[in-house]
Amino acid sequence: xxxxxxxxxxxxxxxxxxxxxxxxxxxxxxxxxxxxxxxxxxxxxxxxxxxxxxxxxxxxxxxxxxxxxxxxxxxxxxxxxxxxxxxxxxxxxxxxxxxxxxxxxxxxxxxxxxxxxxxxxxxxxxxxxxxxxxxxxxxxxxxxxxxxxxxxxxxxxxxxxxxxxxxxxxxxxxxxxxxxxxxxxxxxxxxxxxxxxxxxxxxxxxxxxxxxxxxxxxxxxxxxxxxxxxxxxxxxxxxxxxxxxxxxxxxxxxxxxxxxxxxxxxxxxxxx
Numbered sequence: 605x606x607x608x609x610x611x612x613x614x615x616x617x618x619x620x621x622x623x624x625x626x627x628x629x630x631x632x633x634x635x636x637x638x639x640x641x642x643x644x645x646x647x648x649x650x651x652x653x654x655x656x657x658x659x660x661x662x663x664x665x666x667x668x669x670x671x672x673x674x675x676x677x678x679x680x681x682x683x684x685x686x687x688x689x690x691x692x693x694x695x696x697x698x699x700x701x702x703x704x705x706x707x708x709x710x711x712x713x714x715x716x717x718x719x720x721x722x723x724x725x726x727x728x729x730x731x732x733x734x735x736x737x738x739x740x741x742x743x744x745x746x747x748x749x750x751x752x753x754x755x756x757x758x759x760x761x762x763x764x765x766x767x768x769x770x771x772x773x774x775x776x777x778x779x780x781x782x783x784x785x786x787x788x789x790x791x792x793x794x795x796x797x798x799x800x801x802x803x804x805x806x807x808x809x810x811x812x813x814x815x816x817x818x819x820x821x822x823x824x825x826x827x828x829x830x831x832x833x834x835x836x837x838x839x840x841x842x843x844x845x846x847x848x849x850x851x852x853x854x855x856x857x858x859x860x861x862x863x864x865x866x867x868x869x870x871x872x873x874x875x876x
Contacts, residue, residue, distance in 0.1 A: 612874040612875060612876055613639070613640075613642075613874070613875050614872050614873070614874055615636050615637065615638060615872065615873050615874070615875050616636070616637045616870075616871075616872055617634060617635070617636050617637075617869075617870075617871050617872060617873050618634070618635045618690075618694045618698060618867060618869065618870055618871075619632055619633070619634050619635075619654075619656070619867075619868045619869035620632070620633055620634075620635060620689075620690035620693055620694060620865050620866065620867050620868060621865065621866045621867075621868055622685075622686035622687070622689040622690045622693070622817065622819075622848075622863065622865045623686055623689065623817040623819070623842075623848035623849065623850055623863040623864070623865070624817075624848060624863075624864060624865065624866055625723075625864045625866065626866060627866055627868055628846070629846055629847060629848065630686070630816065630817050630846060630847075630848045630863075630865070630866075631657060631686040631815065631816040631817035631818070631846065631848060632656050632657075632816075632868065633656060633657070633658050633659065633660060633684075633686050633687040633689075633690040633691075634651075634654040634656050634658075634659040634660070634687075634690075635659075635660045635662065635687070635690050635691045635694045636650065636659065636660070636661045636662070636873070637662055637663070637694070637699070638661055638662065638663040639663060639664075640663065641661075641663065642875050642876075644680065646875055646876060647659075647661055647673065647675055647680070648675055648679075648680070650675075650873065650875065651675035651676065651677055652677045652678075654677070655677055656677075657676060657686075657807075657812045657815050657816070658674050658675065658676055658681070658684045658686065658687040659674070659675050659687070660672055660673070660674050660684065660687035660688065660690060660691045661673045661674075661675070662691050662694075662695070662708075665709050668707070669707045669708065669709050669714070670691075670695070670706060670707070670708050670709070671708070671709050671710070672688065672691060672708040672709070672710050672715075673710070673711075674687050674688075674710075676807075676810045676811045676812055677811045677812075678810050678811030679810050679811065681786065681810060682710075682711040682712050682758075683710070683711070683712040683729070683820045683823070684819070684820055685727060685729065685818065685819010685820040685821075685822065685823075685861055686815075686817055686818065686819045686863075688708065688715060688717065688727055688819065689717070689725055689727060689819060689863055689865050690865055691708070692706055692717040692725050692727075692865075693725065693865035693866075693867070694867070696719060696725075697867065698867060698870070703719075704718060704719045705717065705718045705719070712729075712730060713730065715727065715728065715729060716728040720862065723864050724851075724862050724863065724864055725862065725863060725864070725865065726860050726861070726862045727819065727860070727861045727862075728855075728858055728859075728860055729819070729820070729822075729823050729858065729859050729860075729861055730823060730857065730858060730859070731823060731826075731827050731854070731856075731857045731858060731859055732757050732758070732759075732820075732823040732824045732827075733757065733827075734755035734756055734757045734761055734824055734828070735755060735756060735757070736753075736754075736755055737754045737755060737756040737760075738754065739751060739754050740783075742779060742782060742783060743760070743762070743780075743783060743788075745776065745779055746775055746776050746777075746779035746780040746782075746783065746788075747762065747773055747775050747780070747788070747790065748773055748774055748775060748776065749764065749769055749773055751763055751764055751790070752764060752765055755824075755828070756785070757824060758785065758786045759785055759786050759787045759788070759789055759821060759824060760783065760785040760787070760788050760789065761789045761791065761824050761825070761828065762788060762789065762790045762791070763791055763792065763828075764790060764791070764792040765792060766792050766793070766795065767792045767793065767794055767795040767796075767802045767843070768795065769792060770790050770791065770792045770802055770803070770804055770843060771802075771843050773790060773804065775788075775806055775814075777806065777808040777813045778808070780806050780808050780809075781808035781809045783809070785809065786807060786809065786810055787805050787806060787807035787809070787810070787812075787815070787818070787821070788805070788806045788807070789803055789804075789805055789818075789821045789824060789825065790803060790804050790805075790806075791803040791804075791825060791828075791829075794839075794841065798839070798841075799839040799840055799841040799849070800829055800833060800835070800838040800839050800840065801825065801829045801838065801840055801841075802840070802841050802842070802843045803818075803821065803825055803840065803841075803842050803843070804842065804843060804844055805818040805821050805842070805844075814844055814845075815844070816842065816844045816845070816846040816847070816848060817842045817844065817846070817847070817848030817850070817863075818842065819850070819861050819863070822840060822850060822852050822859060822861050823859050823861075825840065825852070826838060826840075826852040826853070826854050826859045826861075827854055827859070830854040836853055836854045836855070837851070837852070837853045837854075838851070838852045838853070838854075839851055839852075840852055848863070849863070850862065850863050851863070
């Protein structure tokens, strides 16, 4: 009888509430710190097991940078804001990295995240341009509401007239998952003056029915609302059940997205 030895590597794992200043708010993300890349299939299995909207995998790269990859329980994605925020929080607050700025290499290019005052982290992300689009019957049926404006890129931006409409939408995720987009962003002006706009984000096509707080969506939302409101610095609230608050600033072809993060869990897993 022949026995095969299966080699496992022990990997530190953290679960972090991103875009939150207290536990049980914001958007939870897992962060795994690696010394080398395992097979993509293994990364996907870990993300599926974590069953969070995103798991970030981070390892050292060249010239003092860090490589980052993001996985939903279903697929690898090109960009994820809240998991990047969570990863930076882990590097600074959990691993004691004594820097004021990190640069991550990713599918979306180099992403810089800075340590700001008061425990705030600022992410420098690319603007995502959109084009005016028609309102499809599948989109209206899936959302359960008729947007006043639709703009599309990899995500679909749906603008509504009031915060109340955005809050009360009860989407049919099965129908939304048939649309050719990573996710559906719904947005409206804020009703109470404590923010400039509100939003929600639905992504059943990549295994996330509703994301609690979506940093990458603000690469679309920030330039849209900056132009509409005539201001470059904006306050945003994602009105999901958990909810989250972000500060966003348009800087040419880049968007600065600011938020805090809190560690919920520290542990270790074994990867084959």
